[in-house]
Amino acid sequence: MGASAELARSRRADRSMPDRVDEAYIVERIYSAVMEHRLPPAQKLSELKLCEAFGVGRMRVRRALLLLSDQGIVELESNRGAFVASPSRTEANEIFDARSVLEPAIAKQVAAEISSANLAMLKQHVLLEDEARESGKGADLIRLSGEFHVKLALASGNSVLRRVVRELVTRSSLIVGLYGTSNRTVCPDHEHSDMLGEIERGDSHAAAAQMFEHLIGIRAGLDLSTTRPEEGDLKDILDLR
Amino acid sequence: MGASAELARSRRADRSMPDRVDEAYIVERIYSAVMEHRLPPAQKLSELKLCEAFGVGRMRVRRALLLLSDQGIVELESNRGAFVASPSRTEANEIFDARSVLEPAIAKQVAAEISSANLAMLKQHVLLEDEARESGKGADLIRLSGEFHVKLALASGNSVLRRVVRELVTRSSLIVGLYGTSNRTVCPDHEHSDMLGEIERGDSHAAAAQMFEHLIGIRAGLDLSTTRPEEGDLKDILDLR
């Protein structure tokens, strides 16, 4: 199934297709499709197909692709087209390093002070994760798993941080697809709710530490080694012995 | 000599104008102009004038403006044009909060491990700041003052963090222009070199703490209060007494 089919399907199924499809809407949809692993790394995103899928002209599609490219979600190749990004191992390491700076600090801040509305929102979210897990809705669970992180950043009330986290979490989704060493594409069952427990207790340091460990855990499931194989390994690989 | 030849010659006379002016180049130039306070908040950026200045078509200018808008440097107003951004006090607070998360962590990492090349680069930079300060080159000093922070992020070796910091530092430059309560538009004389000293000594915690204090100091020079004036104040302001 090609890119326009993924997007066209979501268009038909989505009754909230707005009257006015601007770049932001297109960007949002593509973010979601990436997050749900419906658009894998290296997937070609043809302008014409996107125009058809969204019912808009090339200008709007090109603007959306430009924004997505700047956000690291899409790679634009001159005269060849747009492709869902395939982050290198180096980029992946940088993304997780950046997340390790940002997300514990966010968890810390949120634990120190959270509105009852945001706490309820996060609790509801964890419930949705549990439901999706129990009812086998894989795509939903994948999306919800990443979204917990974005919602936590939303609860921080800092839109700058939220935006950065959202971009990094979405790119992490691509990284998991490329470098995952197991079938695990979602965060472990209990870790979000444990973290939410710390947040509810107002234990800033525990929340921050737990987030840090959580990210280490996610990263441990990925093969992000950038070390060159030693010469002996090369001989093995190329079967020159 | 025709008008187009005059324009072509004028372009060639620009020392740093590359053969190919793409969006990235336009974005860079506008970042620099904002950083140096040559482009103040609310300044109108007309497409036609940008086309003339850069010698490119509207498409390229519009793409650059779109990127700058997404990065918070420019505000696009439909049918009215592009303006250098005027961050609200709320945004300003968010930006500084985000910087307070990111930059101490960066300073910490850089102090823990810095290449001799990066250390030399930062030392050279502080020297340039000192020279600009002593020789009264205000625009250079403004730019260099902000750039220290960006170069520190560059020294972290993490391009994700560097990019975020650059955006936030540039937006901070606008904030200083809007909300500065003194004539100070640059970081205090010794603070960058003191921080660099901690970094050179490898004292991670001191470097992080110093960066944190440094940012608090910058912020103290700004009026970012979002508290509503009390009713008594309103009467004063409106001269209703």
Place this chain on the structure above:
DNA sequence: TGACTCAAAATTGTTGACAATATGAGATGG
């Protein structure tokens, strides 16, 4: 069967023209 060549088709890059909207200048009336 694989490699090469070439033409056709597909796709992206760009522009000029026109539509839509906002702004500014001048005229008019109170």
Place this chain on the structure above:
DNA sequence: CCATCTCATATTGTCAACAATTTTGAGTCA
């Protein structure tokens, strides 16, 4: 003199058309 209205000008939004480039498919040859 000021407020309102009208109209011209300026500017941004959008598109179709064409240029430029890449990809694909067909044919030929060894």
